[in-house]
Amino acid sequence: MKKNFEKRNEINQTKSTGKNAFVITEDGFPVYKAESPWTPIHKLSLSITDEAGQPLYNTSYSFYENFTEELIPFKYLFTGSQKFDQFSVTDTDEKTIGSFYIEKNGLWDSKVCIKYNDKLLIGCRVGTGFDENVTFYDGDTVVGQLTKSNAMVADNKDNYMLHFLDEYVELKPLLAFFAIYYDFVYHNNTGEAVVGYKVSYKKSLHKNVDKYDMDFIRNNFGENAVQDMNNFFKDSVKKSSSLNLKLFWTIFGIGVGLAAFMAFVIIFVFN
Numbered sequence: 001m002k003k004n005f006e007k008r009n010e011i012n013q014t015k016s017t018g019k020n021a022f023v024i025t026e027d028g029f030p031v032y033k034a035e036s037p038w039t040p041i042h043k044l045s046l047s048i049t050d051e052a053g054q055p056l057y058n059t060s061y062s063f064y065e066n067f068t069e070e071l072i073p074f075k076y077l078f079t080g081s082q083k084f085d086q087f088s089v090t091d092t093d094e095k096t097i098g099s100f101y102i103e104k105n106g107l108w109d110s111k112v113c114i115k116y117n118d119k120l121l122i123g124c125r126v127g128t129g130f131d132e133n134v135t136f137y138d139g140d141t142v143v144g145q146l147t148k149s150n151a152m153v154a155d156n157k158d159n160y161m162l163h164f165l166d167e168y169v170e171l172k173p174l175l176a177f178f179a180i181y182y183d184f185v186y187h188n189n190t191g192e193a194v195v196g197y198k199v200s201y202k203k204s205l206h207k208n209v210d211k212y213d214m215d216f217i218r219n220n221f222g223e224n225a226v227q228d229m230n231n232f233f234k235d236s237v238k239k240s241s242s243l244n245l246k247l248f249w250t251i252f253g254i255g256v257g258l259a260a261f262m263a264f265v266i267i268f269v270f271n
Contacts, residue, residue, distance in 0.1 A: 008225070009162040009172065010232055011179045012239075016156040017193045020183070024048075024176045032056070034175050036184040039191060046087065046184060048177045056173050059087040059100070059181070076104045077141070085185050089116075098174065100181040108206040114178050116171060124211035125186075127202035134182070135212050136164070142213045143168060146179055148187075149233035150200040156189045160237040161229050163217050197237075 008027065015021035017038070024032035034048040046059040050237050069083050076082035086101040098116040105111070112123040112134060121143070123134040130151035136144040144164035153159075160179045168175065 008221070008229075009176050010236075011160040011162065011176065011183075012236060013157040013159060013183070014254075016158075016189065020180075020188070021184075022180055032173060034177065034180045036180050036188070038188075046177070046180055048173060050173075055092050057097075057177050058090050060090060060096075061062075061087055076106065077104055081105055087181060089177070094098065102185065106207065109208065110206065111208070112182065114174070124208040126209055126212040127204040128212065128214070129201055129203060132202065133147055133212055134214065137211070142216055144175070145213070145216050146182065147217075147229060150198075150202065151233070152237050153200075154237045155196065156192055156194045156198070157236075158183055158187050158263070159233060161232060163221055163225070164219065194267045216268075 009031070010025045010028070012025065013020065014023050015169075019038045020036040022034040022036075023030055024034065024256065030051045032048055032050060033053065034046070036046045036251070037044045044061070048056050048058075050056060066084075068088050082104050084102040084104065086099060088096050089098040089100065091097050098114065101113050101115075103111050103113050112125055114123070116123040119138070121148070122137045124137070125132070125134050127150075130149060132148040132150055135142055136145040136146070144162070147161045147163075148158060160183070162175055162179060164175060166173070170241050217229065239265075
């Protein structure tokens with residue numbers, strides 16, 4: 001087994017009301033900061049800086065380009081491909097160096113894409129229950145994974161972990177930036193102001209389920225990396241929440257109890 005010594009990146013959402021703010025750490029040490037819009041009206045720029053606040057990348061959203069590409073519903077059924085949510089990535093000189101987008105090739109065939117100069121990384125998004133995973137391919141080779149835990153999310157603050165092979169270390173800030181784009185597209189929670197916890201369970205049934213490599217992290221980073229990731233998600237929930245976890249489960253239990261009591265009354269009293 002090849003051992004990858006490059007440090008993982010943890011993406012921690014620190015603000016989820018008014019704007020979406022993130023801190024990206026590397027083995028617990030801050031390395032990047034990022035922001036994304038809280039509302040979808042404008043689809044304004046996403047941005048990422050280094051830990052000191054120096055700009056690294058921004059995105060630009062072309063309404064015309066996206067409108068014309070998405071104008072015909074289910075175009076991909078006839079053309080074999082259709083792009084959605086296209087964001088160009090620009091550097092500090094406002095030069096376009098790549099893009100993020102969703103590509104659909106069929107009813108049950110959707111991919112997330114990272115384009116950087118001439119390189120194209122294809123991500124296959126798969127829900128495996130309480131976890132959400134994006135397995136990245138460079139050609140036919142699995143090279144990375146973005147992981148999100150949905151077992152419990154506090155105050156709409158999403159957390160992710162990014163693992164990539166050593167060969168992609170130079171793309172580290174761009175890959176971290178993609179996680180912000182991914183959150184904006186799939187987990188933006190537009191206009192919501194939430195205090196409390198959410199739990200979700202999703203199992204994917206689409207064409208790309210078999211593209212998920214469940215052993216990628218274990219085989220390339222070791223068994224400890226899997227345990228470290230699980231611990232990271234548990235700790236992130238505690239740090240993100242403004243509501244005491246014990247209080248949440250107490251309220252949740254009372255709610256379930258009241259629902260069961262009302263069901264009993266309806267069934268046995270009114271029948």
